[in-house]
Amino acid sequence: MFNLVQGKDHEQGFSLVELLAAITILSIVSLVLTAYFTNALSYSKQNQNKTIMVNLGRNALSFMEKMEFDALSDYFINQNHTSISPSGCVRTGNQLDCTTYNQLLNISNPAVLPAILQPEINGITYEVTIEYQSQLKDELDPTKDPTKDPTKVPTLDPTKAAKYLLPVQVKVVGQGNKASKGNETIVEGYITDERIR
Template identity: 45%
Template sequence: MKWIRHGNKESGLTLVEVLAALVILSVVSLVLTSFFTNALTYAKGNQSKTVMVNLARNALFYMEKQRFEPIQTYFSNTSNTAINCPLTGCNTAVSKLAEDSAVLQQILNPNINGVQYTISVIYQRDMHDAMLHDADKKNMAEELLPVLVRVEKANGSASARNAAEVEGYIASERVR
């Protein structure tokens, strides 16, 4: 910095130097503010993704505890590819899959912290057929149904941040 001398006296900074320092400080502050805003957005997205993965695991655990035969019969119909309930209520075929259809409705349509989610339990028919046609896996395949549990925000856009998936198996009572 430049000091202006008037005789034996020393003065402060010039106005130009003060303005230059303020401009540099402002630019640095804006960059840091942008960084923290992006970090906060990313953290909230990760929190939401964690909630959705936990909801998917919960739904898979619930489906694993239901009776195997009705679920297997439901998926044996080729037109039934997923178990899901709209917010208005489950259809009768889906309602019969759980011991308590009201609980199934709550499991598949949870509301967490004011955010509505929808959950679908999707039967992975191709994977199951491949297991049934493999001699080494045939016995196991008769006792397991491979599923993909997909959780989405009910009012969210179709992006990776608004959905989560968990794969698993629904096992027969003989294997449990």
């Protein structure tokens, strides 16, 4: 007669080898997933920092666009200054005193420019530098470039447009790691004269 009941010798379960193989496979999968999530977190943090720096650059450019065009034009063109930066301010601890810029650029509120040039967001201090791009100014005016024919002028006369525009670039650097290229953002734009805004 055939015995349907199995004895102790035929108990079902995992052997030690099967258990070790399962733990090894699970460990490899968990290491791969941990590395993936760590990289995703790092990438997300870099994107967040880049977004903040782009917004700070746009903020500085927007601030410059609201300033008096004649004062800026005099500062950059007539006085031959190349930039507005935190290094041009007097530093007291972590605070900036930009009295010289405030006087040269006719800025009435002394607290605004330090907040633009050295903002602190999420515990990270950023440095914002506004640079005048004289080579782009010269490119707008064909009379300054001997390779261009000033008689061949498009419908908008660049010789007239050049005097109403100041090309600038805003460079934003995070204080955490100045040497890293991913820790720097540049926003370019034009400051326009109030008469054509």
